Amino acid sequence: MSAVIESTAVPAMSAGRVFNAYLEEARAECLRYLRNPGFLLPTLLFPAAFYVMFGIVMAQPDRAAAARYLLASYGTFGVMSPGLFGFGVSLALERDTGLLTLKRALPMPPGAYLAGKMCMALLVAAMVATLLLGLATFAAHVDLPPSRIAAFYLVEVVGALPFCALGLMLGTVVKGQGAPGVVNLVYLPMAFLAGLWFPLSMMPGVLRDIAPLWPAYHLDQLALAAVGLGEGGIGIHVLVLAGYTAVFVTIAARRLRRHG
Amino acid sequence: MTQDTRIARLEQVSKRYGAITALERIDLDIHRGELLALLGPNGAGKSTSIGLLLGLMPADEGHVSLFGRDPHDIEAHRRIGVMLQSANLPATLKVAELLRLTASYYPAPRSVAECAALTGIDDVLARRYEALSGGQQRRVQFAMAMIGRPELLFLDEPTVGMDLPARQALWAAVRRLVGEGCAVVLTTHYLEEAEALADRVCVIARGAVVSEGTVDALRARIATSRVRCVTTVGAEIAWRWPGVVSAVRKDDHLEIATTEPEATVRRLLDADVALAGLEVQRASLAEAFVDITRDDVAHIHQEAA
Numbered sequence: 399m400s401a402v403i404e405s406t407a408v409p410a411m412s413a414g415r416v417f418n419a420y421l422e423e424a425r426a427e428c429l430r431y432l433r434n435p436g437f438l439l440p441t442l443l444f445p446a447a448f449y450v451m452f453g454i455v456m457a458q459p460d461r462a463a464a465a466r467y468l469l470a471s472y473g474t475f476g477v478m479s480p481g482l483f484g485f486g487v488s489l490a491l492e493r494d495t496g497l498l499t500l501k502r503a504l505p506m507p508p509g510a511y512l513a514g515k516m517c518m519a520l521l522v523a524a525m526v527a528t529l530l531l532g533l534a535t536f537a538a539h540v541d542l543p544p545s546r547i548a549a550f551y552l553v554e555v556v557g558a559l560p561f562c563a564l565g566l567m568l569g570t571v572v573k574g575q576g577a578p579g580v581v582n583l584v585y586l587p588m589a590f591l592a593g594l595w596f597p598l599s600m601m602p603g604v605l606r607d608i609a610p611l612w613p614a615y616h617l618d619q620l621a622l623a624a625v626g627l628g629e630g631g632i633g634i635h636v637l638v639l640a641g642y643t644a645v646f647v648t649i650a651a652r653r654l655r656r657h658g
Numbered sequence: 659m660t661q662d663t664r665i666a667r668l669e670q671v672s673k674r675y676g677a678i679t680a681l682e683r684i685d686l687d688i689h690r691g692e693l694l695a696l697l698g699p700n701g702a703g704k705s706t707s708i709g710l711l712l713g714l715m716p717a718d719e720g721h722v723s724l725f726g727r728d729p730h731d732i733e734a735h736r737r738i739g740v741m742l743q744s745a746n747l748p749a750t751l752k753v754a755e756l757l758r759l760t761a762s763y764y765p766a767p768r769s770v771a772e773c774a775a776l777t778g779i780d781d782v783l784a785r786r787y788e789a790l791s792g793g794q795q796r797r798v799q800f801a802m803a804m805i806g807r808p809e810l811l812f813l814d815e816p817t818v819g820m821d822l823p824a825r826q827a828l829w830a831a832v833r834r835l836v837g838e839g840c841a842v843v844l845t846t847h848y849l850e851e852a853e854a855l856a857d858r859v860c861v862i863a864r865g866a867v868v869s870e871g872t873v874d875a876l877r878a879r880i881a882t883s884r885v886r887c888v889t890t891v892g893a894e895i896a897w898r899w900p901g902v903v904s905a906v907r908k909d910d911h912l913e914i915a916t917t918e919p920e921a922t923v924r925r926l927l928d929a930d931v932a933l934a935g936l937e938v939q940r941a942s943l944a945e946a947f948v949d950i951t952r953d954d955v956a957h958i959h960q961e962a963a
């Protein structure tokens with residue numbers, strides 16, 4: 399009996415072990431999605447295929463400028479999806495299938511779940527950015543100096559965060575099998591309206607005027623600046639994206655607390 | 659003064675989902691080292707009780723505690739293991755990866771190898787979760803529940819979808835954990851599971867505890883035995899004997915339900931020297947369970963309480 403009573407002295411969870419739990423969660427989340435072709439292939443291949451088609455094969459008059467411009471647009475299009483789908487759709491599904499419930503019952507450190515998904519989304523965003531940079535450099539002969547390559551990486555990887563936040567918010571609103579459809583209803587129109595598929599200069603005036611409403615527009619402007627086609631206002635675009643991120647996270651946190 | 663051995667408690671707890679009352683002022687204590695089985699029909703409130711103890715949802719009224727703490731407290735959760743009724747684990751992760759991840763949440767977990775050996779899943783450690791059969795997936799979920807060396811293990815319908823050998827292997831693993839001092843809360847539809855494992859059985863029906871006690875005590879509440887034999891004694895005669903609840907003739911057999919099996923058998927043997935094929939059986943837990951959760955009996959019990 400004494401052994402049983404002694405066991406009330408629970409070994410404490412050291413800070414190192416808590417940190418390790420965060421690492422394990424991120425590792426598991428990355429492995430899990432990298433092994434899932436249904437997630438990984440469309441995420442990587444859609445922006446790459448668009449880039450090859452419109453940036454390389456069909457770009458006629460000013461090849462180099464078009465390839466550079468579309469590197470920014472399709473890069474932005476590409477890094478939106480790991481956040482929206484990896485975060486939003488998976489959260490919506492896991493709320494429905496009981497995985498999130500189990501995680502809440504287990505002593506998973508608070509935050510590890512979302513931090514793990516965020517790491518996964520940033521990793522996949524880096525893969526998208528690498529793939530497009532490779533195509534731009536070796537297939538479209540876009541010549542970027544190392545400083546611009548570094549800036550492009552920074553913008554596209556960190557720029558995935560606002561879309562993680564948007565995905566998180568959508569994932570707390572929609573539940574279950576309907577989530578992919580809803581997320582696509584946000585993703586595809588926003589990509590179009592922000593000028594990621596066709597330059598805004600080719601679009602009707604009304605759409606051009608409302609473009610600054612969409613977070614994707616601001617990320618695209620930053621990506622264009624990174625590849626040397628910027629029109630200034632970097633500080634404003636960063637602020638707007640940070641503001642959107644804060645709003646999405648606040649709404650998501652409130653909903654998660656209330657509804658779980 | 660004796661040591662307080664209660665490690666998880668529901669005190670006068672009520673829980674409603676909209677207009678539906680899932681639990682109505684329920685009291686439930688879980689003691690250190692015991693195996694408590696929660697029995698009850700679907701929708702009785704078993705899973706709600708577990709959900710409240712795990713802090714998955716708030717109680718509308720009353721007090722819930724886990725190791726003397728708020729059930730949301732992560733410190734309390736580091737002392738428990740959980741196997742829920744339905745959880746779709748990440749399909750593309752390998753079994754060893756799932757165990758490694760779960761172990762990382764706990765301060766002093768078992769090793770993956772030890773845990774796999776204890777639960778008999780050594781041979782599937784390198785396989786993806788999606789490639790396992792339903793029974794194997796349940797065993798992996800059980801391994802995840804026990805890898806943290808919990809002091810209290812929640813098993814919600816653990817053996818659904820398992821064949822008999824797998825079920826018995828899981829029972830053996832549970833007994834072993836209890837032998838090491840781990841308390842277990844088990845919900846189950848399989849009465850033989852409660853009979854095989856439980857120190858204490860708590861029957862929940864319509865959001866309230868309708869019976870609580872040892873397996874024997876539960877049986878004793880429906881204190882009938884069944885006596886069966888080939889005899890010329892008529893049912894209408896046996897019916898009048900003291901203790902006999904019912905007597906039915908089926909072909910050449912007479913079946914008697916009685917609260918005093920010894921006296922009934924003595925009378926039978928006296929009345930018919932040629933009596934043959936005598937069988938006496940205690941009521942099974944299943945029979946007791948059906949009786950207890952029947953509306954009228956539960957109603958009488960509640961009025962008496």
